[in-house]
Every structure is written in structure tokens, then in C-alpha cells.
Amino acid sequence: MTRYLRLGYLVPRLLLLVVLLLAAEIGSGWGLRWAAINAGQGAVGAKVEVGGSKVSLLGARAVLADVAVANPRRPMENLVEAERIELDFDSAALTHRSAVGRGLVRGLRFNTPRSESGALDPDDAPEAGGAAPAWVAGAQQAAADSAERWIAALESKLTGQVDEFESVRLAEQLSESWPSRWRELRAEAEAIEDEFRSLKEAAQEARRNPLRHTEFLATAPSRAAQLQTRLTALADEVSRLPELAEVDRQRIEAARKADRRLLTERLKADQLDPESLTSQLLGESVTGTVESLVGWVRWAREMTPASGPGERVCPRDRGADIRFVGVRPRPALLLTELQFDGVARLLGRGVELRGRVTDFCSTPAAHDQPLRIVAQATGGAPMTIDATLDRRQAEPIDTLAIVCEGFPTPGGKIGKPDKLAVRLAPTPATLAMNLRIEGEALSGRIDLTQHAVGLETIVGPDAGRVGARFGAALGQGLAEVDRAETTILVSGRLDRPMVKLESDLGGVLAAALQHAATDLVQAEVQQRFDAGQKRVDQQLARFDEQLREASRELSQRLAGPTEELERVAAAWAPAGFSGRGVSVEQIGRRLLGGGQTR
Amino acid sequence: MLTYWLLRPLRTLLGVLLTNDSSRQVAAGVAIGVVLGAAPLGSLTAVALGVVLCSLRVNKAAGLLAAAGVAAATPLLDPFTHKLGLKVLTVPSLQSTYAAAYDAPLGPWWGLHNTVACGSLLLGLYLSYPVFLGTRALVDRARPWAVKHIAKYKLGRVLLGAQITDRLGASFGIGS
Numbered sequence: 001m002t003r004y005l006r007l008g009y010l011v012p013r014l015l016l017l018v019v020l021l022l023a024a025e026i027g028s029g030w031g032l033r034w035a036a037i038n039a040g041q042g043a044v045g046a047k048v049e050v051g052g053s054k055v056s057l058l059g060a061r062a063v064l065a066d067v068a069v070a071n072p073r074r075p076m077e078n079l080v081e082a083e084r085i086e087l088d089f090d091s092a093a094l095t096h097r098s099a100v101g102r103g104l105v106r107g108l109r110f111n112t113p114r115s116e117s118g119a120l121d122p123d124d125a126p127e128a129g130g131a132a133p134a135w136v137a138g139a140q141q142a143a144a145d146s147a148e149r150w151i152a153a154l155e156s157k158l159t160g161q162v163d164e165f166e167s168v169r170l171a172e173q174l175s176e177s178w179p180s181r182w183r184e185l186r187a188e189a190e191a192i193e194d195e196f197r198s199l200k201e202a203a204q205e206a207r208r209n210p211l212r213h214t215e216f217l218a219t220a221p222s223r224a225a226q227l228q229t230r231l232t233a234l235a236d237e238v239s240r241l242p243e244l245a246e247v248d249r250q251r252i253e254a255a256r257k258a259d260r261r262l263l264t265e266r267l268k269a270d271q272l273d274p275e276s277l278t279s280q281l282l283g284e285s286v287t288g289t290v291e292s293l294v295g296w297v298r299w300a301r302e303m304t305p306a307s308g309p310g311e312r313v314c315p316r317d318r319g320a321d322i323r324f325v326g327v328r329p330r331p332a333l334l335l336t337e338l339q340f341d342g343v344a345r346l347l348g349r350g351v352e353l354r355g356r357v358t359d360f361c362s363t364p365a366a367h368d369q370p371l372r373i374v375a376q377a378t379g380g381a382p383m384t385i386d387a388t389l390d391r392r393q394a395e396p397i398d399t400l401a402i403v404c405e406g407f408p409t410p411g412g413k414i415g416k417p418d419k420l421a422v423r424l425a426p427t428p429a430t431l432a433m434n435l436r437i438e439g440e441a442l443s444g445r446i447d448l449t450q451h452a453v454g455l456e457t458i459v460g461p462d463a464g465r466v467g468a469r470f471g472a473a474l475g476q477g478l479a480e481v482d483r484a485e486t487t488i489l490v491s492g493r494l495d496r497p498m499v500k501l502e503s504d505l506g507g508v509l510a511a512a513l514q515h516a517a518t519d520l521v522q523a524e525v526q527q528r529f530d531a532g533q534k535r536v537d538q539q540l541a542r543f544d545e546q547l548r549e550a551s552r553e554l555s556q557r558l559a560g561p562t563e564e565l566e567r568v569a570a571a572w573a574p575a576g577f578s579g580r581g582v583s584v585e586q587i588g589r590r591l592l593g594g595g596q597t598r
Numbered sequence: 599m600l601t602y603w604l605l606r607p608l609r610t611l612l613g614v615l616l617t618n619d620s621s622r623q624v625a626a627g628v629a630i631g632v633v634l635g636a637a638p639l640g641s642l643t644a645v646a647l648g649v650v651l652c653s654l655r656v657n658k659a660a661g662l663l664a665a666a667g668v669a670a671a672t673p674l675l676d677p678f679t680h681k682l683g684l685k686v687l688t689v690p691s692l693q694s695t696y697a698a699a700y701d702a703p704l705g706p707w708w709g710l711h712n713t714v715a716c717g718s719l720l721l722g723l724y725l726s727y728p729v730f731l732g733t734r735a736l737v738d739r740a741r742p743w744a745v746k747h748i749a750k751y752k753l754g755r756v757l758l759g760a761q762i763t764d765r766l767g768a769s770f771g772i773g774s
Binding site: 010013092095096097098316318319320321322323324325326327330 | 652653673676679680683684687688690693694696697700701703704705706707711712713714715717
């Protein structure tokens, strides 16, 4: 035996091997710490700090203490901190070059501040975070603008001056046109009177000296006939006055109807888009939640190992590894269960987080179960989270289910509080979220049920009379709203998520606003119309009075000449007085009231 | 110290020829070294071959020199060793055997499921016996010539040192 084996050589080296193993047992902690820092920094892209580490090769156990992973986007903040990480590996699996184990993470904390920058390269400019993506912010701002414009437009309409009513204009026109007409009629009556008087005086003169007025006597019948014609025309016109006035009244009545229609149309509130209102009231919480979720999904995707090739021949730096037929592929690292607890800040509230990660595998294709994270949060925002990250196929499939009983909706506001605004008070809601990300495609829905909706009206000091009335009417309508259900449909892609809000909150609010606006507009229309009609009625009453007065006056004026001329005409008619001429004696007798001429 | 580390490989090389190990021991060391150099580095195969080299009464220096030389040369042979390993590892009738060996404890640590590692090891094993024969013949023929010529030069004497000279004297029966 000793002929072939150098015992003197072998024994010291075996002893050396034992010493080396003991050194490894002690020193591998440092190696683990170094490996954890390097691997972590490579994966996250920011500083990873490990306070202490301990490895037991014989016990196949590793412990890391005070682990801090910096946030690559916010270097002065830690992405996550853990007080202690304990990992227990299966020794038998290690003989198969596979680390299979279970672990425990205690004292998890998220987004804790750092005393020094966590950027690997100090020159790296941190990315701006926290602001909503352009698509979210744009939609939110558009919704806000739309709602505020609506209220402002309504207020402007109700407080603005309305042009003169057509009916009032017509009534005033009537008042102005008829007096001139009357003046014309009166002038015509006076002219007829003068003409009659002149004719009468000329006749008396002709009676005294008939021979000297033969010319007058020749033309007198025709003048008398003309005078009678004018008198008749004037009398007809005066008698038609009520009829003409009635036509004008009908025009005014038609204008009244048109005025009411026009006023109603002009003061009518524009239609509100319920979706815009919902976006305005819930947009921040919804879009913020979706944005945060998408961010977490992206981060999880970066952190989660990819599926890796599942072929029989797997290329390496030198040659290729062959997977033999019948050999079940073993992952390099498999954590069957990793329990964790800690504190976090979810939805702006502190929560105690407790849960477990199962089937975390460095080569997901080599494992038959997807990675699953189940967590329960208690405290400020109690919720359960169930996430599955399936990387077993080439295309990753992630599912996320969250149920939160006390989801705090942060509230929202429409309008300007110093004038008129509607405020949604922060209320707890039940949130149920189901999201699926297949490859880059997002799909899913978020159901938000608000059991006690706190919608209230704010009437500010600059609201004015109309604003105060509108606010009071709106307040009554909103008091009846006690429950709202909102569904957020999520679609699009991870890099461009799309959110569609479907909520009865916006509908209810829109209906309340429209109802209050309609009532107010109707009252305002009636008030303004009544004011206009009062003026019309006054004008018409004055017109009627003037009409009656003018008719009476004209009738009186025309009565004398008419009767006399009728009498003369009646006397002349039998004698064939038709302008062919009569004797001087005949004319003289008739004008001077004489007897029948032959 | 620097001179010591610079000259040590040269002294080792001369020691291979001039030590009192037999030509069989030198040849065996070289043969094991060839296989060790061809074996996948960092695998259990390399560790086992290293233990074998150190444990057996063979010329360790010759083995390590051969291992270093072969390890440096094997990347040049990767295309060939890959094809060889692929051919061997994908033999259908041996899949169950391979699978059983791979699934056994420490199976993956041997590193033989890699085509280049397997091909290189097979090539090393294949060459080991011819190398053994060739090295033994070479050492038998070259040793007297080497002893004679190296001792003539001052550099050789310096490299070998008095200790070696004494050993040589004892070997050839010169002085006592």
C-alpha cells in the first residue's frame, strides 16, 4: 500500500483540507456577503448593503443581517430594507448542484430614507419620479377643465345680461309707430275739416254773388265729391285701426313664444360627460393606483428571472451542457417558501405586512410551479394580495389579485371653492382588483365600491346670487347620493397602459348638476320672461288706451263734415249731380240749405 | 526571492529529468497530468485527478507541468472536443446510464455533462497511455544525456544546486 501511496504526503494534506474546510465554514460568510452585494447591485442597479452575514456549510444555512437595497430612481431612499434574512438549504439538493431551500425575511421596510446616496455612479442623474405619466395627467387635467368650464359657463349664462326680447322690441316699436300714424290721421282729418270749411265759405260767398263765382260753382260738385271720398277713406282707415292693432298684437304674441324658446335655449346648461366627472373625482386615486401597479409589475419583471432555454443542448461559454433523457432539470436556486414580515406604506397608510413567496426559481422553466406571492396587510389599509409570476414559458404571464376593504379614496374637487365647487370627501371603499399581464399586454378590471359617498357643495364668498341658489339646489340633490360603484377597465400595454372609468358616481353627479341647473334655468327663464312680458303688457295697455283715444277723437272730428257732406251728396244725387255742372242757383240753394232745385 | 520564483519552474523541469524518480514514475506523472489538464477545471473530476496525482508515487512535477501545458492547449481543441463530447453524450443507448450517473449525488459536480469537458477528458484518457509510453522512452533516453550536459554548464549547476549534485553523485556512485 505504502509502495503506491505517499502517506507522509497524504496525511498532512488531508489535515490541511480539514483546516481549509473549517476556514471555509468561517470565511464563507464573507464570501456570501460579497456575492450578495455584487449580485444585488447587478440586478437592481443601485447600492446593496449587507450589515453582516453568516454561512454554515455543514448546516447548509445562510443568514444575512441588515440588508439595504437602494432605490435606483431615488438614490436617497432605500427600495427595501430587511433586518434579517435566513435561508435553509437542502443538503441533498446541493449534491445535485442545486440550491433548494426555504427562508424567512424579517423586518421588511420599504422606501426608507438613506443617509448617503445609493447611486452606484454618483454622476447618475436620478429619474424624476412620482409625477403621473403624461397620458394620465393629460386626461385628468382635461376632465378637470371640462367640469370647471361647465360650472363657469352656467354661472356666466345665469349672471350675464340677456339681449332685449323681440316681443318687447316689437311692443316698443308699436308704441312708436302708432302715434305717428295717429298724427297722420289727425292731420288728414284736420285737412278735410279745413277743406270742408273752405268749401263752405266759398259757397256762402257764391250765394251772395252767384254771377261772380260761376267758376267755383262749376267745380264745387267735384270738390265736394273728392272731399267725401277722402272722408270715407279716412273713416275706413279709422275703423280698421283695431283690426291692424290686432295683427300687431299677434306678431307680439308670436315674438313672445319665440323669446321664451330662445331664452330657454340660451340658458340651457350644456350636457355633462359623466366619465369626465368620474375622472375628476376619482382620477387621481385610480390613475395613481394603476400607475403604481404598473411600476411594481415592471420592477417585478426586471427582478424575476426569465424562463431560460429549455432545450436539451444548452450552450455555454465552452461547449454545451447536455440534458440527458429522463433527467429532470434542476434549478440552480429554488426557494420553495420564503416567509416575510415587515412594515410598508400602502396607499399612503402604514400597514403591517405578512406573507410568503413560494416557488421562487432561478430557472423557472426547470420548475413546475410559477412564482407566487401571497401577502396580507393589516393596519391602515387592510388588504390581501395574491400575485402569480409565471415565467415557465417564453412569454411571461403575471396575474395580480388585490382585495382591499378599506381602500382610502383621497377625494376630489370640481370647480372653484371661492365661488362654487363640488367636493368628494375622502371615504373608505372596497377595492377588488384583478389584473393579468400576458407578455406586454395588460388586461383586467378594478372594482371600487364606495359605501358612503360624501358629495357636498361648497358655496364660496364670490358665488353670487345665482351661485348660491345653484349650490343650494345641488346640495339637495347630492344629499341623496349614498353609494357609488366604479369600474376601471385596464388595457393596453405595460409601456402604454389605458384606463377606462365606468362609474355611477359621475352619472349621479352629472344628473344632480343637470337637475339643479335645469330647475335654476327654468326659474331664471320664467323670471326674466315675466320681466320682459310686463314691459310688453304695459306697452300694449298704453297702446290700447291711445288707440281708443285716437279713434274717439278722429270719429268726433269726422262726424260733422261727414254728415253734412252726406246730406249734400244725398240732395245732389237725384238732380244728376255728377260733375256735369249745375246752375248757379242750384248750388247756391244747396250749400246754403235751400230747397229743392228744378 | 524573485530569482527563486523565476528559476523555480526551470529547476522543476530539470528536476523531472535529474531526480531519482524512475522513468515509470515520471511517465505516469505526465500521463496523469495530461488527463488532469484535459479535465474540466473547477469540477470534481479535476479535484479527483489532482488527488490521484498527489497521492500516487509518481513524479508530481512532471504531472503538474503536463497538466498546465495541456490545460493551456485544450481551448485550441474545443471545436474537436465539443464534437467528440456531443457525439458521446448523445448516444441514445447510453442516455439512461448517463441520466443515472447525473442524477446520483454529486453527479452534476463532475462536470461531464458538458460536451467540451467530456470530449477533453476522453481525449486526455485516450492519449494518456501513448503519452506514458512515449514519456518513459524519452526519459530513459534523455536522462543520461541531460545529466551529462547540464552538469557541464555553470547555469545548470547553479540551477540544480549542491543538493542535486550530491544526489547525482550518489546515483552514479561518485564519492559517498
